[in-house]
Amino acid sequence: MIGLLDLQGGVVEHLDHLDRLGIAARRVKKAADLDGLSGLIIPGGESTCLGRLLRITGLDRTIVARHHAGLKLWGTCAGAILLAQRVVGGEPCLALLDVAIQRNAFGSQMDSFNTLAMVPAVASTPIPLTYIRAPKISDLGAGVRSLLAVDDYHAAVEDDVILATVFHPELTPSLAFHRYFAHKCGILTADGDEAGWHPEDWTRYAPLPH
Numbered sequence: 517m518i519g520l521l522d523l524q525g526g527v528v529e530h531l532d533h534l535d536r537l538g539i540a541a542r543r544v545k546k547a548a549d550l551d552g553l554s555g556l557i558i559p560g561g562e563s564t565c566l567g568r569l570l571r572i573t574g575l576d577r578t579i580v581a582r583h584h585a586g587l588k589l590w591g592t593c594a595g596a597i598l599l600a601q602r603v604v605g606g607e608p609c610l611a612l613l614d615v616a617i618q619r620n621a622f623g624s625q626m627d628s629f630n631t632l633a634m635v636p637a638v639a640s641t642p643i644p645l646t647y648i649r650a651p652k653i654s655d656l657g658a659g660v661r662s663l664l665a666v667d668d669y670h671a672a673v674e675d676d677v678i679l680a681t682v683f684h685p686e687l688t689p690s691l692a693f694h695r696y697f698a699h700k701c702g703i704l705t706a707d708g709d710e711a712g713w714h715p716e717d718w719t720r721y722a723p724l725p726h
């Protein structure tokens with residue numbers, strides 16, 4: 517089973533992607549929710565807010581302890597910021613992944629964009645990438661591999677137990693990164709229906725008021 521840290525940020529879109537791949541998932545709001553998980557996704561959102569909530573709930577120490585006991589981690593955007601050991605001009609939070617990261621490195625919310633890239637380790641066809649006030653990853657430590665290098669930064673990196681992406685695969689039809697993370701966690705996946713994806717599919721987890 518894979519958990520979704522559910523304190524703030526883009527949770528339900530990840531749940532929808534995991535469901536498409538036939539992966540059992542659980543929202544994580546407290547320490548007991550981590551029991552029995554193979555992996556935990558730390559979603560995008562606002563890293564300062566998420567970091568504060570992690571400290572207030574004490575989940576920061578629990579996640580670090582569970583990670584050392586085998587829990588795999590994937591951070592998307594703000595989640596990647598929380599995982600980094602070095603935050604340019606700021607303080608690290610979980611400090612588990614040996615990289616530097618610079619917040620808001622592409623500018624303001626208005627500078628958010630979509631693009632497309634080949635990520636050979638993850639899929640054999642180009643993957644759509646959605647950047648929302650994204651960070652840039654640099655200065656990879658020993659043991660950290662780049663999955664996608666662009667210009668002066670890394671957009672996706674991993675070590676043996678952590679995956680970090682500066683973009684949001686959960687906001688695109690692509691299931692490739694969710695499949696990749698599941699396999700990293702030792703979880704088998706169904707084929708998954710990418711063609712049938714609709715941008716509002718996640719609303720079944722959080723219905724919009726009429």
Ligand SMILES: NC(=O)CC[C@H](N)C(=O)O
Pocket residue numbers: 559560561562563564592593594595597619620648649650651
């Ligand atoms: N899409 C996101 O997760 C944005 C991250 C946000 N800019 C931060 O620094 O926390």
